[in-house]
Amino acid sequence: MNLLLEIITPEKVIYKDEVDEVVVPTVNGEIAILPNHISLLTQVNPGEMIVKKGTNQQYLAITGGFLEVQSNKISILAEHAIKAQDIEVARAMEAKKRAEKVMSEKSTDNELRLAQAEMIKAILELKVATRHKRR
Amino acid sequence: MANLLSLKRRIRTAGNVAKTTHAMQTIAVSKLKKAQNATVAGRPYVEKLLSVSQNVLSSMDSKYTHEYMKKNNNNKSLVIIFSPDKGLCGGLITNLIREILNYDSQNKDTIYLTVGKKTETAVANLSKELIASFKFGTILPTFDMVLPIVKIIDEYFLGQKVGNVKIISTNFINVFSQKPKIINVLPIEVPKLESASFTLFEPGPEKLLPPLLRHLLEMTIYQHLLESYASEQGARMVAMQKATDNALEITEDLKLEYNKGRQEKITNEILDIGSAYFTYVYE
Known part of the structure; x- marks a missing residue:
């Protein structure tokens, strides 16, 4: 099947x-x-x-x-x-940091929303990447 | 003599023009490649999104409609226009503006929203309400460009200030052919499937549909932004290629003329010397 x-x-x-x-x-x-x-x-x-x-x-x-x-x-x-295997850990880290910076600063609603999405993406990538490497 | 000098200057100018247009062409080629990939890759996603929404709707009670699908009694339409920020892309902008004027003469009750500087003035001259105008930018449009547009659409459509929303944009057919097109965006028309097979929905269709339609709206707008951008780059590449060819042709013609003039001058000088010599000898 x-x-x-x-x-x-x-x-x-x-x-x-x-x-x-x-x-x-x-x-x-x-x-x-x-x-x-x-x-x-x-x-x-x-x-x-x-x-x-x-x-x-x-x-x-x-x-x-x-x-x-x-x-x-x-x-x-x-x-x-x-x-x-395509996740680039360094880039995901960088993206996370960037998003954190935007969120800590005073930003407009739109920027905040985008930063949040970026952050979720980065954290997720890091999680999957680290777990995958341990196996 | 003065003539030769001015010819020389003109040759140099034409050469410079050719250099500039060639550079612009090269830039357009590299941008086009990216844009084309993004445009072509986005199409299956939007198609799939539409077919999924179709599926959800077909298995739902026919009475249920989402706000995005409801027709209201307002006859006013909101037209969103996508155009480039920069010119020098052949007939693309002219065609687009012709399409807008054509549309405007048939539909009086319209308010406009423009993205891109090039049609902004043309639309302002229509003496219709222009509710907002955004810049298109000269790089590949990013998804966040869609968000403010959707916000305005929500405000006007869900607030029942307009009855429908349309997009006028250029469709990317291929590098050599782009066509201005009017697309109906709202209310979303989803044709129902005849034979709806039994499908399980988790969570229920009432909960699935709103985010689905919202995403569909966003993606439709984004896709047309991409199409518009790819069209711009394609048109510019072709226009600049033609301009380069023309400039080189003019350089060739001018060079020929210049050489002829130079030859003539030399011949005249020889004749002068010769005649002076013979006058001297025979006297």
């Missing part, structure tokens, strides 16, 4: 391959999707997602988005997603 996974972000299609199992954090808690899953549409929470293919496990950091399952095809629409 083949399960097709597609992760699309506004920048590019991050992942498109057949997989065995996908574990995603959603608003209702973490769910695992196996082949022949019922049609499903849900909102994805920022967090770590796992893609299993054979003995291979792929970790990804994902910020909020939407997930759709339909006849063995999973489409994930994410604002931002990155594979664990």
Whole structure:
């Protein structure tokens, strides 16, 4: 049974391959999707997602988005997603610092919102990266 | 003599023009590559977003509508115009302004919002209400440009000050072809699917739909910003290439003329010397 996974972000299609199992954090808690899953549409929470293919496990950091399952095809629409091995720790650290600086200064609403999003992204990337390296 | 000097000066000027336009062309090429990638990559995302919303709506009670989908009785429309900040991009701006004038002559009850300096004055001359005008910038538009625009749209559309929202922007077809286009943004029209298969929603569709539609609105606007930017760079690249070619052609023509003049001068001088010599010898 083949399960097709597609992760699309506004920048590019991050992942498109057949997989065995996908574990995603959603608003209702973490769910695992196996082949022949019922049609499903849900909102994805920022967090770590796992893609299993054979003995291979792929970790990804994902910020909020939407997930759709339909006849063995999973489409994930994410604002931002990155594979664990592509995360650049130094850059994520830097981004976090930058965001912290903006948040500590007096900034407009918009800047604050962007900095917050940036911060969540950076913390998430760091979390996934460190956990992935320990394994 | 004076003629030759001025020719020389003109050759130099044409050469300088060619150098400048060539530099602008090179810049446009590198910007275009980035813009094109971003534009093309963004399309599947927006399409998928729309199909997901379609799916949610199809399985919902037909009575349910979101505020973004409701038609109100106001006939006024809000038109958002995306245009470049800078000129020198061929017929792109002219075409865009023609489209705006055309639209304006048919739809009197309209208020405008512009992004980009180039259409700002044209719209101001329409003597219609211009509620806000933003700069487009000369780099790849970032997502945060969308936020203030969406805020204004929310204020006007959800406040029922306008009945619909449209975008006039240039669609990027390919490097050589960009077309001005009018796009309906609000109310969002989502065609219902005929055969809605059973789908599980977590959380319920009523909770899923609002963030989905909001995101769809933001992404639609962002996508058109990207298209507009890619169009600008494409048009500029082609225009600058033509300008470079023309300048080089003029240089060639002027050089030919200059050499002819120089030759003529030398011939005249020889004739002068010759005739002077013969007059001397035969006297």
